Amino acid sequence: MYTASCLCGAIQLKINTDIPKIFVCHCQQCQKAQGSAFVAIAPIHTQDLEILTGQEQLGEYYATENKKRVFCKICASPLFSARLDLPEIVRLRVGIINEPLNAQIASHAFTNYKAAWFEILDDHAKFPEAVC
Template identity: 40%
Template structure:
């Protein structure tokens, strides 16, 4: 029996398809202004995956990027505009995936809300997850 975890997903128009073989790590709800604007919503739900475990099945040529800060690029479908992922030059071994585009049931759960000091003024954050003004510091 094969217990290898595989997640699949893609953009709204279906041009971009990908798979993740392995765990999704560090799932967070990000309330920063960049994520809010990129998602068109109150927050983004993002998770890290090992770069070598993220593979495009189709449509990689339909991916386009926008550098939001030096070394930080958000990627989206140039046809339908769906946000796909982001990359940070400081962490080349990771890909930060927008979890709303994953079609498989996700086993891992979010661990925190970050950048809560820049959340939308009309948003109320519910629940018991930890809340941080920026990135949580690692111990």
């Protein structure tokens, strides 16, 4: 079990499952959404994610017709994304987890689009054109 929160603390989450793997996406959409070289996510079943406080502060942006990005309306922290065709899964942004996360990177997606100034130095699986 883990807890998570946005930057301002208005949204508090509880994750009722283990998180063994982190997936990293280097696509341009994720770079822009995070303001960084990549996004680090963990797929979580919606039944394992509780919104403890701040439900009214959740904002949504549809990056595509099928995928929404959920963020805090106050501090704009990205929290998770969700595909409409997979309503039972959210892709939690692991940087919002409060406790130390003992998980390993499983793979890097869209490595053909990685930021020119960022070098991937690990040996984890790399997918040049994978779906994020």
